[in-house]
Amino acid sequence: MPNTYTLIASSTVGSGGTASVTFSSIAATYTDLVVKISSREESESNTEMRMRINGNTSSIYSTRELRGTGSTAASFTLSGTLAVAGRQNTAASTGSTFGNFEIYLPNYANTSYNKSFSSDSVTENNATTAYTSFVAGLFSSTSAITSLSFFCEVGDLAQYSTFYLYGITNS
Secondary structure (H helix, E strand, C coil), rough: CEEEEEEEEEEEECCCECEEEECCCCCCCCCEEEEEEEEEHHHHHHHEEEEECCCCCCCCEEEEEEECCCCEEEEEEEEEEEEEECCCCCCCCCCCCCEEEEEEEEECCCCCCEEEEEEEEEEECCCCCEEEEEEEEEEEECCCCCEEEEECCCCCCCCEEEEEEEEEEEE
């Protein structure tokens, strides 16, 4: 049987940009969550999108990222107070282009074990460097996920960045 995607919430960044986008009060009525993002960082040149779960700022996140730039490949491990969600376009990218993400959070409402997530992202750029990134992450908490926040490592999210939160029901 196919999975059913239900749009829970969406957000489009308005004029002037914003520091973060948060989805809160996420109901525990679905099997999994998926977040689809099209984003750009407003004024800096750092491409990392960060994610925080349930507003938690404790050192309980760990992520492993595999990244390619068009000419090199690398892997990174980050543990700390936030998670890497992937790469996005920046002010240094080709104008009016946005990076794209899909973040998958399985069994988000379970309270028996820690939560994992995965992400794939790609940037668009009319130059020699563009990023593709795959992230595997762990949120070391047995709390159900009720809130997701997204923000740039440096700078603000640019106008027209879009965020869509879907609940998945196994049919």
